[in-house]
Amino acid sequence: MTSGVLLTGAGGWLFAVLAVLALASAVAVVVARNPVHSALFLLLSFVLVAAIFILQQAEFVGAVQMLVYAGGIMVLFLFVVMLVNPGVVAVGKAFQTQFDVALVLLPIFLLPFLYILGTEKLPDVAAKPDALRMVGDRIAGNTEAVSWVLFRDYLVPFEVASVFLLVAMIGAVVLGRRSLEKMD
Amino acid sequence: MTITLNHYMIVSFLLFAIGFMGVLVRRNFLTILMSVELMLNAVNLNLIAFSRRLSDLTGQVFSIFVITIAAGEAAIGLALTISFFRQRRTLDVEEANTMRG
Numbered sequence: 001m002t003s004g005v006l007l008t009g010a011g012g013w014l015f016a017v018l019a020v021l022a023l024a025s026a027v028a029v030v031v032a033r034n035p036v037h038s039a040l041f042l043l044l045s046f047v048l049v050a051a052i053f054i055l056q057q058a059e060f061v062g063a064v065q066m067l068v069y070a071g072g073i074m075v076l077f078l079f080v081v082m083l084v085n086p087g088v089v090a091v092g093k094a095f096q097t098q099f100d101v102a103l104v105l106l107p108i109f110l111l112p113f114l115y116i117l118g119t120e121k122l123p124d125v126a127a128k129p130d131a132l133r134m135v136g137d138r139i140a141g142n143t144e145a146v147s148w149v150l151f152r153d154y155l156v157p158f159e160v161a162s163v164f165l166l167v168a169m170i171g172a173v174v175l176g177r178r179s180l181e182k183m184d
Numbered sequence: 185m186t187i188t189l190n191h192y193m194i195v196s197f198l199l200f201a202i203g204f205m206g207v208l209v210r211r212n213f214l215t216i217l218m219s220v221e222l223m224l225n226a227v228n229l230n231l232i233a234f235s236r237r238l239s240d241l242t243g244q245v246f247s248i249f250v251i252t253i254a255a256g257e258a259a260i261g262l263a264l265t266i267s268f269f270r271q272r273r274t275l276d277v278e279e280a281n282t283m284r285g
Contacts, residue, residue, distance in 0.1 A: 005186055006236055012185035019195045026199055026222050030206035035214045035275075042218045049199075049225050056236045061228070061244050061251075068251050073221065073258045080262045081214065084269045095209050096278060102208040106201060113197050117190060122237065131239035142244075149241045150248065161252045168256030175263035178270075 007055065015055055022048035039077045046070050057132045060143040192233035199226035213268060213275040217261045224254045 007015050025048065028041040046069040053062035130139050135148050150158060199222060206219025228247040235243025265275065272279045 005188055006192065006233065007185075007187035009185070012187040015187050015191070016185060019191075023195065023198055023202065026202045029218055029222060030202055030210065030215070032215075035212060038215050038218055042221065045222065046225065049229060052229065053232050056232050058232045058235065058244050058247070061232060061247050064248060064251055065228070068255055069221070069225075073255060076258055076262050077214065077218065080265055083266060084214075084275060096211045098208045102205050105208070106205070109201070109204070110197075113193075117193060122189075132236065132241055132244070145241055146244050146248070150245050153242075154245050154249075157249060161249055165252065165256055168259050172259040172263040175260070175267050 011055060015052060018048050018052050018055070022052070035081050036078070039074060039081060042077070043070055043074045046074070057142060059141075060146045189233055189237045193230065196226045196229040196233070199223075199229065211276050211278055213265050213277055216277065217258065217265065220261070221254060221258065224250055224257075 022045050025041045025045040029038045029045065032038045032041060046065060050062040050065040050070070053059075053065060133139055133142050133145055135145050203219040203222030203226060206222065207216050210216050210219065228250050231243040231247040231250070235241060235247075268280065269275060
C-alpha cells in the first residue's frame with residue numbers, strides 16, 4: 001500500500017467533489033436515452049476530469065483536454081447527432097441483452113484491480129514539490145517542462161502521432177464520402 | 185481530507201468500468217463511441233496520478249498521446265457512424281448482422 005499523499009485538506013475535498021460529479025455524469029452518459037443528453041453529460045465529465053488533472057499539477061494536459069475533448073471531439077459528436085436524425089435514433093430499446101455478459105466480465109476485471117491495489121509497491125520517491133515544473137535545474141512552467149520531455153525524449157512517437165492523425169483524417173474523409181453509397 | 189494514489193486508482197477504475205458497461209450494454213452506436221471516450225479518459229486519470237506520485241513527467245506526455253489517439257478514434261468512429269447510418273437508416277448496432285452465420 002502506498003503512503004504517498006497526493007492531496008490534503010481543501011484540495012482533497014475538492015477532488016472528492018469533482019470525482020463524484022465526474023462519475024455521476026459518466027453514469028448519465030451511459031444511461032441517457034437521448035444521444036444529445038449523453039453528449040452534454042460527456043462534456044461535463046470531460047471538464048470535471050480536466051479540473052482533476054489541474055489539481056495534480058498537470059495544467060498543460062488539463063488545457064489540452066479542454067481544447068481537444070471539450071472543444072474538438074464534442075463538436076464532432078454533436079455534429080454527427082445533428083446529421084443523423086435523433087428522432088430515428090430514439091426508436092427501439094436503448095439497451096441490448098448483454099447484461100449477463102457484462103456482469104460476468106466485471107468481476108474478472110475487478111479482481112486483478114483489487115489485487116494490484118492491495119499489493120502495489122511503488123519506489124519511495126523523495127517528495128519534490130516542483131518536480132513537474134522543472135526544466136533541468138530551473139523552475140519553469142508545467143507547459144515548458146512537458147514540452148522539454150516531449151520534444152527531447154519522445155520526438156519519434158510525436159512524429160508517429162502526426163502520421164497517425166494524417167491517416168485518421170484521410171480515413172474519415174474516405175469513409176464519409178457519399179459516393180460509397182453508390183458503389184454497392 | 186487526505187487523498188492518496190489509491191483514491192485516484194479507484195476513481196479511474198470506476199470511470200473505466202462505467203465506460204465498459206456502456207460499450208457492452210448500449211445499442212446506440214454513438215453512445216458506444218462516447219463510452220470508449222470515457223474509458224480513454226479514465227486511463228488518462230491514472231497516468232496523471234502516477235506521474236505526480238513518481239514525480240516523473242512521462243505520464244503527462246503519455247496522456248497527451250492518449251488524447252491524440254482518442255481524437256483520431258473519434259474522427260474514424262463518427263465517419264463509420266455516418267456511413268452505417270446511410271446504409272441502414274438506424275444507429276442500432278444489432279442491425280449490423282450482415283456477417284452473422
